[in-house]
Amino acid sequence: MEKFVDEITRQATRHWTLAQPAVSAFIASVVRDFRDRDDVLQNVAVAVVESFHTYDSDSPFIPWAIGIARRQVGLYLRRRSRDPLVFDDDAVACLAIALHEEAQERSHALDFLQDCLGSLDGRAKKLIGLRYRDDMKPAAIATETDMTPNSVAKALQRLRDHLRGCIERKSLEASV
Structure with a gap:
């Protein structure tokens, strides 16, 4: 059983390492204070590892991780609701969609780069x-x-x- 847990953690870590820049960019687009960004990103990383067993490997990981980040950002924003410059849930959802589309475009560009290098x-x-x-x-x-x-x-x-x-x-x- 120990080896099984280690393999799941290893897979979660591998996926997280690739997704972290996109998730971090999403968080930075909403959370202004850099210390708060780090806290939210850390909370997202923990939530990703803890809920990795629910991830469907047939679907893209980055949108799944951004979904978790949206929930963590939502919790952060609710705690900061007295701040007049906080985004509402619709604005956060729009940012998440835009970031996912940008990540997909970059992924395609990397595929095209491999073809072009060849x-x-x-x-x-x-x-x-x-x-x-x-x-x-x-x-x-x-x-x-x-x-x-x-x-x-x-x-x-x-x-x-x-x-x-x-x-x-x-x-x-x-x-x-």
Whole structure:
């Protein structure tokens, strides 16, 4: 039984790690005080772990976690109801929906980025790999590739522009 609990906790932690930036952004969009944000985020993390057994793995995790965050933010707002600048429940719901849509768009963009990276040729792939996988600066890449630092920087800028355009094209194609 102990191993089963550990695996559930491990899965909850893995999901939470990926969802935490989106949940944190949602909380920050509603809760102004940074100390209160940290408290609400911590309450959400605890609630996510405690209720993970109710999560349906066939549905996306981030909207589920944002649903928990909405309830925690609602509790926080009710405690702060005397503050005239507090959002009402409808405004919080609208923010949650908008954040979920933004998270989905970013997820699709990452999928498109993988496709676009796969279409790069040998030299372009090597430059991108050295810069972003190996975290090398243009001067170090120049030494590795017999290029000048300036030409590496320009090539990387052209590659970023190419990838951005590729992602935008794929996004347009997917929305049609």
